[in-house]
Structures are given as structure tokens and as C-alpha cells.
Amino acid sequence: MSLLHKLEWRYATKKFDPTKEVPEEQVTELLKAMNLSASSYGLQPYKFIVVKDKNLQEQLVDASYGQEKIANASHVIVIAAKTSVGEDDIRAYINQTAFLRKQQIEELEDQKSRIMSSVSSWSEEKKFSWAQEQCYIVLGTLLLAAADAKIDACPMGGFEPEKYNHMLGLKEHGLHATVIAAIGYRSIDDDYQHAIKSRRDLDDIVELRYS
Template identity: 40%
Template structure:
């Protein structure tokens, strides 16, 4: 018998339960305990080198969320979901960001910082490639965190909606991200589906497994 906390059947059941929720019930809020778990799913998300080139802005102020609605193609999940998470990159990552991460690594792993000099050099060399678009790379990292967040939400039966339908520059303006050195990339409202969301019971449209998964033996 497997010692896994969830059976394979349970995992699949939750993944089938999940869908891109189009209509949220504004009266239903994520509990503090569940939100702390979702918060930690963001903290624990993997990234290349472990560098974490991001920041996650949780917009709780309803007045600010109302301002953001007009920059979100009028999509009401921005205001009706329990929580609104703005996934943003740290713009123009540089050597000081690497130094900060190396210092944190030395602290957490309790190793002399000089022992990490070789790793630091590798990461800095990677970021200094003149043909490398650092912000594009960071944006791809953010989507890893988005996937982590959405999967964790599904395990908790919390609805989520990944959104690229917004105007990043306007979000950055309203939230004051540019002066903080960040740039919004993608959104994810999270909460609970409305009883009358017509998409809740629609069957998932996916190609058959054998058409999208190939085994190369």
C-alpha cells in the first residue's frame, strides 16, 4: 500500500474538479488557514537556480480592485474573487539580486558564504549573457509559480482563474510596481465558484492522452 498522503485517484479527482472559474461568489471567502497554505505554495514554488525572480502582490483593498477592473477587460473575477494575486517579475535582475540570494542560502543551509562562491559565479555568468533577455526568462519562471498555486488551490477545492486579459502597464501604475522594481505578468483571482457559473459543469475538452503524451523507449 502506498504511503502517499493522497491516492492517485484523489489527485486526478481534484484535477478534474478544477476549471477556469469565470464567475465567483463574492460572499465566500478563503479561510485564513487555507490562505496561509496557498501563500506558502507561492513561497515554495521552484525556480531556475532557486533564484525566485518574482514578487506576488495580493490585492485586498476593494477600492483598488475596483480601479483594476477597468484595466482587466471588465472581467469581474478581479473584484468578486476572495483574493486577487498579481504575479510580477523583479525587473532587470542583476548581481546584487544574486548576492542577496547567496546570502540567504548561506543563512538557511548554515554554510560559509565563501563555499558558495562557485555557484554564485555560475549564476552571475548565466545572467550576464548579452543575448539573454532576463525579463523574458523571469516571466517564464513566474508561470511555474502560477501552476504551483493553481494546483494547490485545486487540492483544497479553492477555485482559481489564470488571467492574461489585463493591461500590465496600467496595473503597474495603479499598484505602484514600477517604482518598486517590479512588472506584472499574470493574474490569478482565487475564491469559490458562484452557484450559477454556467461553466462549472462543462466537460473538459482535452485531446486524448495518446495524442499528447509520447513515450520514447
């Protein structure tokens, strides 16, 4: 099945089958795909919190405006942005890159300086906004990887971040719940799986400016 066919197959699942669980090895594959997602400067200013705890999932329903899919999903993946990004994050990235590529730190000095110069010029608000933007890039990668594996997913922005932060203990770790994805397998009772996907025509959404 081609990627386009898999994207036609996927939809924002409204009802999950609570009796079906995504195998842990497949969850790991999804997380690996997320870790390989594009990230500005390669800094990955986020963390993934994977919830597979029915009691906790039931509690999170209240923080998700009563959406039962949180309780019935196999897993809930919370993508949390770092609330502060600074020189320590950049140094850690440069050190890791040098180690993995078997380079001397000095060889990456220009790259480090460019990143630090850019990031240090931002306000704290811009840094946080930028970190949250990176979370949505990861979400897109997750949805693609899930579709490729025939795992259902529902991206969700309809939740109360501060409640998630409190319930998952994120704030004390400098993290903020930004977007979540419930994953699992669709229920046969979910009528949305049969709905024709509604998207704008390419001619309406694409403007070509070729030479």
C-alpha cells in the same frame, strides 16, 4: 481525493460568489506553496501582490477588460516579474542559502560564479523574459495548491499590465505585472463548473521515446 480528481474538479472559474471569502490562513498556505515553487537557479525573480480591497478590485476591472470576476473574487493575486535581475540578486540568494544551510560563503563560491556567469551573459530583454517565465511556473503551483484546498481560481493573462503597474505602484519597485489569479469560491450561477473538461488525448499529446 487524489490529485487527478482534484484537477478534474478545478476549472478556470468564470463567476465567483462575492459573499464568500477565502480564510486568511488558507491564503497564507497558498502563498507558502507559491514560495516553494520551482525557480530557475532558485533566484525567484518575482513578487506576489495580494489584493483584498473591493474598491481597488472594482478599479482593476477596467484594467482587466471589464471582467467582473476581479471584483467578485475573494482575493486577486498578481505575480509580478522583476524588470532587472543582476549580481545583487545572486549575492542575496547565495548569502541566504549559506545562512539557512549553515555553510560558509566560500563553500558556495563555485555555485555563485556559475550563476553569475550565465545570467551576466544575457541581454536585459532575456533577463526580463526569463523572469516572466518563472512567474508562470509559480502560477501552476498556485493552481495546484488551490485545487488541493478546494479553493477556486482563475488564471488570467487578459489584463493591461501597464495599468496594473500604475495602479499597484509596481514600476517604481522594479516590478511588472505578468500574470494574475483570482481566487475565491465558485458561484452556483457559473455554468462552466458543469462543463466536461476538454483536453487532448494522451496519445495525441505525448510522444514516448523509451529505450
